Amino acid sequence: MEFKSSLYLVPTPIGNLDDITIRALEVLKSVDVILAEDTRTTGVLLKHYEIKNSLKSYHIHNEHYQTEKIIADLKAGKKMALVSDAGTPAISDPGFLLVRDCLQNNVSVECLPGATAFVPALVSSGLPNDKFVFEGFLPVKKGRQTRLEILANETRTMIFYESPHRLIKTLNQFKEHFGEDRKASVSRELTKMFEETKNGTLGEIISYFEEKKIKGEIVVVVGGQTN
Template sequence: MATLYIVATPIGNLNDFSQRAIDTLKNVDHIGCEDTRTSSVLLQHFQIDKPTFSFHQHNEHQKVDYLMDLLNQNQTVALISDAGMPGISDPGFLAVRSAYQNGHDVCPIPGPSAVTAAIAASGLPSDRFLFEGFLPQKKGRQTKIKEIADSDITTIIYESPYRVVKLLNTLAEFCEGTRWVCVARELTKKFEEIDRGQLSDIVERWNSKDSIKGEFVVIIAGKTYED
């Protein structure tokens, strides 16, 4: 029986990488990376020299067997994503499930997460929330946004810089302008921005921006919430 480690990596600021995570990566036999090129920067910075292999959404099904072969040979494996916790809108679920099915241990090494960082900084209700990850780009997208508009609990969405304004404008079609929203951009990075306010004001501000870059987390309060 071997162990699969699920290791959270920084979402921007390298100082957020825990000593436990560093020690774990230095002691495993192999590291599965969402993108070996991206991960190499992190690994070199912390002087971690271990064999790596790619494990991402496009090869996850094929690489699960390879990962299981390593564990079955009593080799320890760590799984990391480009940023945050593997398995949270990133590859990892299939590997964890297969590890359990094959009798291996799974050990999470917690750390940075855009979900928890954004909800904590939003000032919106966090006793209950729904994490939707990335919404469908086409089919079912508008239906999902309408469901969010009708929800009584806080909803968290990941969005790209190319679609965030369109998302806000679509929300405005289904929500009252007084709905509370928080747009978090580039969390933990140099140009971190946390914009909290009523939807009508948020939409106006983001529609007026000339250039929009970065990784986004959008948080929508439940429809019954009053600030």
């Protein structure tokens, strides 16, 4: 393929391996190096599509000291693709630092369109999606309470990522700050065999998930304040 950029941000499937674009596959085949959050996870995707290319680890624990070397390679003419384990790089995943430094060093960057977990979750929620705010993962400890107090007055639909073992705790905190009658939606295992979306009030959703063994990646969508 003809390269227009030095660094490509390539979205990968959030579950179903068929959810990848033809262009994304062409980029992954053609670049010199694929920067992967987890080379094992990306290796499964590449094997599925019979792509044999050089993989280099780039994740939250090494991005600060790897970025300078990567920038040097890009400036020397190498073409690279950045992927996360699932979805679009830099959305609650590594990527921001590298993109920022590329732009500061006049290295061209292009982000391909593709999978992002919060979009199908938002659309399936039935909540207003003309205006929304993406919060990603809330702080685990420091700053969490303050953030929730601020969001209690948010009028736009709010989107959060959460882990299975913290879901009930987070939903109960939402109930405390937003009220148990606030409309919400929880999506898990999107695009996978056991995909599920539960819509209702926070009180109803808490009751539903308290009776279940919760697995999978989770997106929580909460309606904004209407009063």
